[in-house]
Amino acid sequence: xxxxxxxxxxxxxxxxxxxxxxxxxxxxxxxxxxxxxxxxxxxxxxxxxxxxxxxxxxxxxxxxxxxxxxxxxxxxxxxxxxxxxxxxxxxxxxxxxxxxxxxxxxxxxxxxxxxxxxxxxxxxxxxxxxxxxxxxxxxxxxxxxxxxxxxxxxxxxxxxxxxxxxxxxxxxxxxxxxxxxxxxxxxxxxxxxxxxxxxxxxxxxxxxxxxxxxxxxxxxxxxxxxxxxxxxxxxxxxxxxxxxxxxxxxxxxxxxxxxxxxxxxxxxxxxxxxxxxxxxxxxxxxxxxxxxxxxxxxxxxxxxxxxxxxxx
Numbered sequence: 390x391x392x393x394x395x396x397x398x399x400x401x402x403x404x405x406x407x408x409x410x411x412x413x414x415x416x417x418x419x420x421x422x423x424x425x426x427x428x429x430x431x432x433x434x435x436x437x438x439x440x441x442x443x444x445x446x447x448x449x450x451x452x453x454x455x456x457x458x459x460x461x462x463x464x465x466x467x468x469x470x471x472x473x474x475x476x477x478x479x480x481x482x483x484x485x486x487x488x489x490x491x492x493x494x495x496x497x498x499x500x501x502x503x504x505x506x507x508x509x510x511x512x513x514x515x516x517x518x519x520x521x522x523x524x525x526x527x528x529x530x531x532x533x534x535x536x537x538x539x540x541x542x543x544x545x546x547x548x549x550x551x552x553x554x555x556x557x558x559x560x561x562x563x564x565x566x567x568x569x570x571x572x573x574x575x576x577x578x579x580x581x582x583x584x585x586x587x588x589x590x591x592x593x594x595x596x597x598x599x600x601x602x603x604x605x606x607x608x609x610x611x612x613x614x615x616x617x618x619x620x621x622x623x624x625x626x627x628x629x630x631x632x633x634x635x636x637x638x639x640x641x642x643x644x645x646x647x648x649x650x651x652x653x654x655x656x657x658x659x660x661x662x663x664x665x666x667x668x669x670x671x672x673x674x675x676x677x678x679x680x681x682x683x684x685x686x687x688x689x690x691x692x693x694x695x696x697x698x699x700x701x
Contacts, residue, residue, distance in 0.1 A: 428455035428462070430478030432500050436508035438470045438486055445470020446512065449488045456481040456497075486510050492546045517543045524556065533560040551580040555587060567594040571603075585611055589621055596628045601637060604629075608641055613648040623655050626662075635662040653682035657689050661696070669700050676700075 438449040447468045454461040457480060464472040479502045486494045491512040498508065524539035537560040544553040558573035574591040581587060588607045595604035608625055616622070622645045629638035642659040649655065660675030676693045683690055 426460060426462075427458035428453075428460055428478050429476055432477050432479045432502055433473070433475045433504045434477065434498070434500055434508065435471065435473040435505075436510065438466050438472065438488070439509065439511050440491070441511060441513055443511070446488055446491070449486055449512075452485040452487070453477065453498075454483040454485075456483060486512065488512060491515055513546070515546065517546060528556070528560065531563075533563050536560050551577055558587075558590065562590060562594060565597075567597045570594045571598070582610070583612070585615065585621065589625070592625050593628060596625070596632060596634075599632070601629070601632070601634050605637055605640070613644050616648060619645045619649040619652045619655055623652075623658060626655075626658055630658065630662050630665070633665075635665050638662045639666075651682065653679050653687065654689070656682065657693055660693070664696060664700070673697060673700050 434453075436451075438446045438451065440446055445466070445468070447466055447470065449466040449470065449472070450463055451466065451472050451474075452461065452463040453474055455478060457478075461482070462474070464474050466472045477500065479500050482498045482500055484496050484498050492515045494510055494512060496510075520539045520543050524536045524543075527533075527536035527539065537557055540553050540556045540560070544550065544557070547553070554573045554577035558570045558577060561567070561570035561573065571591060571594050574587055574594065578584065578587050578591065588611050592604045592607035592611075595601070595607060604625075608622065611622065613622060622641050626638040626641040626645065629635070629641065639659055639662050642655050642662070645652070645655040646659065656675045656679040660672045660679060663669075663675060664672035676697050679693050680690065680697075683693075
């Protein structure tokens with residue numbers, strides 16, 4: 390008997406976080422404290438920040454972090470996009486360029502003693518909001534590959550926006566490409582390890598690829614105390630039953646029943662699983678409990694009565 394149930398529909402959620410700022414200090418020469426900073430030295434770096442057409446960008450923020458001391462300062466570009474950083478130490482620096490509506494650029498710069506060749510950084514305009522809107526519309530229209538392509542562009546420009554991995558995983562899950570879905574779900578879970586929806590979807594995908602130990606790990610991380618109804622875990626248990634993983638299903642259903650002792654369906658599923666395992670006495674108790682809780686018109690009442698009649 391197939392007792393498969395449909396999982397609750399998932400709504401595409403793309404969580405956008407602002408780019409984390411690097412450590413910042415005052416501009417060179419602005420205070421006596423700055424004059425004894427560990428990054429002070431005799432070197433000098435200048436450069437220009439431009440857009441893709443080569444036009445200088447004014448008021449771009451260029452942050453310099455001296456790797457050795459993890460400290461530094463920032464410079465701001467002039468109207469023509471030029472900037473300079475004087476009296477700094479030779480060595481390795483991390484440079485970040487931030488401009489509203491442009492993609493943040495991060496790179497490593499090795500500074501030599503004294504004056505260094507000018508550096509030029511060309512920024513790309515950030516059309517991520519438009520891409521995300523387009524991706525969501527494509528996803529809703531069922532165009533998964535096209536939606537994924539737009540999400541990938543955003544993720545390439547903003548790898549720190551780990552919520553995009555969730556959206557990409559959803560497109561793969563819809564297409565039945567569960568190994569790829571799991572890869573992006575794990576990336577999303579790395580920054581949101583307690584996200585119930587991600588854990589639920591990851592467990593479902595792991596079950597589809599027959600990686601049951603992995604599925605049970607995902608399910609174990611769902612805190613049943615946070616659930617408002619039994620369906621999240623009960624649906625996973627049903628999927629396990631349909632894969633003949635009845636012992637795993639019973640483990641999950643034990644948690645569901647402990648959290649929702651008055652819910653009828655989990656007793657039916659557990660009774661069904663126990664019956665498949667040959668544990669007739671336990672199955673009978675669960676099915677009888679189901680009949681005391683379920684409304685008379687519930688769709689599985691007749692099946693429960695039929696199963697009870699077959700138990701010797």
